[in-house]
Amino acid sequence: MHAYRTHNCGQLRETDVGNRVRLSGWVHRKRDHGGVLFVDLRDHYGLTQIVCRANSEPLAVLEHLRAESVVTIEGEVVSRGPGATNPNLPTGAIEVVADSVTVQSAAEELPLPVAGEADYPEDIRLRYRYLDLRRDRLHANILLRSQVIASIRRRMIDQGFTEFQTPILTASSPEGARDYLVPSRVHPGKFYALPQAPQMFKQLIMVAGFDRYFQIAPCFRDEDARADRSPGEFYQLDFEMSFVTQDDVFEAIEPVLSGVFEEFANGRKVTPAGQFPRIPYREAMLKYGSDKPDLRNPILISDVSTHFEGSGFGLFARIVGDGGVVRAIPAPNTAEKSRKFFDDMNEWARSEGHAGLGYATRKGGEWGGPIAKNHGEDKMNALADALGLGPDDGLFFAAGKEAQAAKLAGAARTRVGEELGLIAQDRFDFCWIVDFPMYEYDEEAKKVDFSHNPFSMPQGGLEALETKDPLDILAYQYDIVCNGVELSSGAIRNHRPDIMYKAFEIAGYSQADVDTNFAGMINAFKFGAPPHGGSAPGIDRIVMLLAGEPNIREVVLFPMNQKAEDLMMNAPGEVTPKQLRELHIRLVPPSGTAPKDPAKVVAPE
Numbered sequence: 001m002h003a004y005r006t007h008n009c010g011q012l013r014e015t016d017v018g019n020r021v022r023l024s025g026w027v028h029r030k031r032d033h034g035g036v037l038f039v040d041l042r043d044h045y046g047l048t049q050i051v052c053r054a055n056s057e058p059l060a061v062l063e064h065l066r067a068e069s070v071v072t073i074e075g076e077v078v079s080r081g082p083g084a085t086n087p088n089l090p091t092g093a094i095e096v097v098a099d100s101v102t103v104q105s106a107a108e109e110l111p112l113p114v115a116g117e118a119d120y121p122e123d124i125r126l127r128y129r130y131l132d133l134r135r136d137r138l139h140a141n142i143l144l145r146s147q148v149i150a151s152i153r154r155r156m157i158d159q160g161f162t163e164f165q166t167p168i169l170t171a172s173s174p175e176g177a178r179d180y181l182v183p184s185r186v187h188p189g190k191f192y193a194l195p196q197a198p199q200m201f202k203q204l205i206m207v208a209g210f211d212r213y214f215q216i217a218p219c220f221r222d223e224d225a226r227a228d229r230s231p232g233e234f235y236q237l238d239f240e241m242s243f244v245t246q247d248d249v250f251e252a253i254e255p256v257l258s259g260v261f262e263e264f265a266n267g268r269k270v271t272p273a274g275q276f277p278r279i280p281y282r283e284a285m286l287k288y289g290s291d292k293p294d295l296r297n298p299i300l301i302s303d304v305s306t307h308f309e310g311s312g313f314g315l316f317a318r319i320v321g322d323g324g325v326v327r328a329i330p331a332p333n334t335a336e337k338s339r340k341f342f343d344d345m346n347e348w349a350r351s352e353g354h355a356g357l358g359y360a361t362r363k364g365g366e367w368g369g370p371i372a373k374n375h376g377e378d379k380m381n382a383l384a385d386a387l388g389l390g391p392d393d394g395l396f397f398a399a400g401k402e403a404q405a406a407k408l409a410g411a412a413r414t415r416v417g418e419e420l421g422l423i424a425q426d427r428f429d430f431c432w433i434v435d436f437p438m439y440e441y442d443e444e445a446k447k448v449d450f451s452h453n454p455f456s457m458p459q460g461g462l463e464a465l466e467t468k469d470p471l472d473i474l475a476y477q478y479d480i481v482c483n484g485v486e487l488s489s490g491a492i493r494n495h496r497p498d499i500m501y502k503a504f505e506i507a508g509y510s511q512a513d514v515d516t517n518f519a520g521m522i523n524a525f526k527f528g529a530p531p532h533g534g535s536a537p538g539i540d541r542i543v544m545l546l547a548g549e550p551n552i553r554e555v556v557l558f559p560m561n562q563k564a565e566d567l568m569m570n571a572p573g574e575v576t577p578k579q580l581r582e583l584h585i586r587l588v589p590p591s592g593t594a595p596k597d598p599a600k601v602v603a604p605e
Contacts, residue, residue: 005024008023009045010043012091012094014093020075023048023072025043027039027040029115037051041071050075051098061101062098066109068131072101075100076096111127111131117137126566141549147264166205168218171193173200180221182194184583185583195217198219199455200518200521202239203455203521204520206242206529212240213238213241217236217536220233228485230560235538235540236537237488237542242530243532254276257537269426269428270427271429279293280434281437284433285410287301288300289410289413291486295483297484298417299422301329301410304383311379319399328387329413333420335363337394341419352411357398358397360375362392396412438475439507448507450507454504454507482545492531496525497525
């Protein structure tokens with residue numbers, strides 16, 4: 001018999017009744033039933049109920065052990081009998097009558113409970129993450145993550161992609177988020193950087209003549225945490241393809257994403273491959289107020305600026321007259337909602353930093369509210385007809401400069417959908433956002449700059465760059481969005497040096513700037529580069545959606561907190577003077593503060 005187990009804790013069935021077995025695991029729960037002790041023994045695979053009879057040696061040992069102690073149990077498998085089975089457990093028809101027990105490791109008092117899913121403070125959960133990971137929900141999430149990655153890998157290989165690994169120590173990038181820098185011991189004063197993404201390397205893989213590349217790539221960015229973004233590091237399905245158009249990229253990745261979601265959707269509907277809607281960026285910003293639209297929400301935003309030209313509602317008339325816009329967000333079937341519902345929406349908008357959210361109520365075709373009163377019944381009816389509203393549909397209004405109005409309208413669309421229960425919970429709705437503008441005007445710097453990705457191919461190529469207004473140039477850039485979550489950005493790349501130099505020139509960068517900052521890539525392109533493109537859907541976000549979790553930390557094995565601290569390993573931490581000397585580094589405390597330990601501030605040798 002094996003030293004620790006003949007079976008795992010999710011394995012035994014009625015066919016095993018009468019067998020002598022050995023199980024090992026954690027004491028999950030204990031229940032004392034009048035001298036008979038029931039113990040739920042847990043391992044990675046499941047639970048098995050252990051019975052310790054009165055006056056037995058196992059009872060004497062186990063009744064004094066704390067939960068989460070590790071034990072080995074030996075005994076006979078017996079049937080629970082009619083009325084005593086647990087249909088919620090795969091092992092629920094049997095139990096093991098213990099006749100011996102070995103304590104492998106006794107647990108101290110727990111800082112958080114493992115049995116049950118009670119909420120616990122985040123700092124405690126992260127500090128004792130190994131205990132948190134024993135809990136059912138989180139344990140299942142991490143297993144799901146592994147299964148999703150395995151599925152993605154199989155599907156990518158089936159699509160003809162080859163997996164490669166790109167460097168972790170690389171050069172600092174002047175674009176994007178802040179780099180994590182790594183000092184070089186053998187090159188004093190010089191630093192490596194951890195890759196924000198394998199962007200340049202994967203393009204160089206195409207230049208090297210490999211046709212379809214992918215990897216489950218670790219990426220490192222020194223940026224703040226959000227619900228859908230981990231600070232520090234994350235993983236993405238990074239892929240690139242040669243000799244492809246935008247359509248080819250879509251056709252390659254849609255079956256992978258759709259297939260993975262269908263595999264783990266548990267009955268929820270998934271947009272089929274080949275049917276992902278393609279929504280131009282400007283249309284997305286108008287109809288959804290976001291370039292990450294949640295298509296499960298049926299509400300569509302409309303521009304109603306022309307309806308308020310010369311309107312009796314002076315505020316909107318002035319905004320439109322000054323070049324601003326008015327966006328309308330329908331509130332379907334709100335006739336029975338109280339005035340408080342509309343007022344609360346206005347207060348919510350103010351709490352989000354906006355001037356406010358106008359509204360008009362409607363019940364049985366009768367309008368209410370100051371906007372409707374001043375705009376006039378006939379004009380409000382004309383507005384309702386243009387929007388296809390019903391007699392009991394209210395309206396919210398976002399007004400101001402176009403970007404501000406779009407942002408408020410998009411947030412209001414989401415909130416109205418949530419408040420009215422309109423967002424379907426049984427679907428994964430995918431879409432592509434396409435035709436991003438190549439450039440935007442930076443109001444602070446008073447110059448044209450790249451709006452999305454400087455390495456994208458402009459639509460129209462060199463001719464467009466030389467003949468069109470930069471703000472009218474679109475790029476072959478695209479985002480994959482699912483249920484309002486951006487899974488990735490991608491592009492058909494700018495693979496020609498002449499087009500790249502011109503594209504950067506428009507944004508104020510000289511040829512020398514390009515040659516210095518992107519030397520590896522621009523030099524490679526001068527020796528024959530194929531047209532190529534790709535994308536990089538986020539693994540963490542995919543798993544977060546499939547698990548139904550609101551925060552990405554719930555699907556990451558050992559995440560940092562919102563301050564980019566690893567509370568379990570005490571990172572980042574201080575290092576010794578010897579380590580600093582080896583790296584030729586002197587610490588300079590922030591202005592106005594003194595170092596905790598003066599010995600830490602040392603000059604290089």
